[in-house]
Amino acid sequence: MSLKTVVAAAFKHLRKDRLQKVEFIYYISIDRKWMNKDQAALLLERAREEGLITQSEGAFVPTFDPTEVDIPLGFKPTTTVLQKSDPVERLVEEIARRAGTDQKSIYAEMNTIIQDRFFGKLRPEAAVAILARRYRIQYSEHQKELKDQLIRQSGN
Numbered sequence: 001m002s003l004k005t006v007v008a009a010a011f012k013h014l015r016k017d018r019l020q021k022v023e024f025i026y027y028i029s030i031d032r033k034w035m036n037k038d039q040a041a042l043l044l045e046r047a048r049e050e051g052l053i054t055q056s057e058g059a060f061v062p063t064f065d066p067t068e069v070d071i072p073l074g075f076k077p078t079t080t081v082l083q084k085s086d087p088v089e090r091l092v093e094e095i096a097r098r099a100g101t102d103q104k105s106i107y108a109e110m111n112t113i114i115q116d117r118f119f120g121k122l123r124p125e126a127a128v129a130i131l132a133r134r135y136r137i138q139y140s141e142h143q144k145e146l147k148d149q150l151i152r153q154s155g156n
Contacts, residue, residue: 006034006077007047008069011062018059034077042082087145091128091137099135106131125150
């Protein structure tokens, strides 16, 4: 289940368009018993990092319409929603699956491209895009995330 679904559930079920941090954590950890308080706080931070919520006047506001998100009956998120979603890893996984090989081989091929062909001056986000093209795998759904990640890392 996606992070967006968890965030939407809190806003939809509480019938509010803005939530205080305490309200969000209470809903996730005590009301629904999906996670402990620390995990709920981490979930809130992850949602902010992913751009699903913004902070306005001390409250959190979703950047999307929670009413448009379907929440399945009996929905219960796992702690995987707390993990950062790396577009490079997801694309490597997809390339390996479609190519019928293991991820280790794809990472090795990626490193070869970076080191041998670009003398270490190519970012992994670009190298994985080259590999996706080489294996004729559509990566347009990952393209924006790859670009955003490049921009974030170049700002550091």
